[in-house]
Amino acid sequence: MSTPSSPARGRPARLDRARTVRTALDLLDESGLDALTMRRLAQAMGVQAGALYRYFATKQDLLTAMAEHMVEGVADAAGRTAEGDWSRRAACLARALRTALLVHRDGARVYAGTHATGPHTLGLADSLVGVLRAAGFGDDESARALYSLVNFTVGHTLEEQAALRPGDREPADAGVLHEAVAAGAYPHLAATLPVLTSTDFTAHFEFGLRLLLDGLRALRR
Known part of the structure; x- marks a missing residue:
C-alpha cells in the first residue's frame, strides 16, 4: 500500500477522525504495529502530534478506532x-x-x-x-x-x-522446529511435522472451527 501523501505546501492539513484512522491503517500495512506511533502518524498527515489528541486521547483510543474500522x-x-x-x-x-x-x-x-x-x-x-x-x-x-x-x-x-511475516514463504520458526525435533526423541512430532509446519492456515482454521461448531451442535442433542 502506498505511503500516505503529505498535504500540499502552504496549505493547512485537513484533519478529521476518519482520515486519521485510514492513514493509521496505511502505516500499519506499511511497517507493522510496532512502528506505528502517534508521532509518525502526525508526520504522515502533516500535522503536529498534539493535533491528533483532539480525536484520540491515547494511542489505545486510536487502535480501538482502527479495530472498529477493520x-x-x-x-x-x-x-x-x-x-x-x-x-x-x-x-x-x-x-x-x-x-x-x-x-x-x-x-x-x-x-x-x-x-x-x-x-x-x-x-x-x-x-x-x-x-x-x-x-x-x-x-x-x-x-x-x-x-x-x-x-x-x-x-x-x-x-x-x-508466523508469516510479509514476504515469508514458510513459518519463521519452521526450520528451528525441524532441527529441534530431529535432535531429540519426538517420534510423534516427527510424524506430524508436515502439518505442524504447513502454511495452509485456512485448513488449520477450518479444522478448529469445525470442532467448535460440532461441540455446539452436541449441546443441542
Whole structure:
C-alpha cells in the first residue's frame, strides 16, 4: 500500500477522525504495529502530534478506532448463506472476521488489544448471538459461544500473522522446529511435522472451527 501523501505546501492539513484512522491503517500495512506511533502518524498527515489528541486521547483510543474500522461489513456475512442453517451462518461470520483481520498487517494484534463498542463490532456480536439464539441456544450458551468463536478466530489469526511475516514463504520458526525435533526423541512430532509446519492456515482454521461448531451442535442433542 502506498505511503500516505503529505498535504500540499502552504496549505493547512485537513484533519478529521476518519482520515486519521485510514492513514493509521496505511502505516500499519506499511511497517507493522510496532512502528506505528502517534508521532509518525502526525508526520504522515502533516500535522503536529498534539493535533491528533483532539480525536484520540491515547494511542489505545486510536487502535480501538482502527479495530472498529477493520470489521466494517463483517456482520453482514451471516445473511450471505442459508438462513435455516445456523452452523453455516456462524461459520460464515467467523470466516468473515478472519478475512477482515488478514486484510491488514498485524490486524489481529490490533483487534485483540481493543474492546471496541462501535456499530461494526457490536453488529458482528449481535449477528452471531442472534444466529445462535434463533437456533435454540439459551442466552448463557449464546454469549459463551460468542466468546469462544471470536476468541478462537482472533487467536488463530494472531498466530497466523505472527508466523508469516510479509514476504515469508514458510513459518519463521519452521526450520528451528525441524532441527529441534530431529535432535531429540519426538517420534510423534516427527510424524506430524508436515502439518505442524504447513502454511495452509485456512485448513488449520477450518479444522478448529469445525470442532467448535460440532461441540455446539452436541449441546443441542
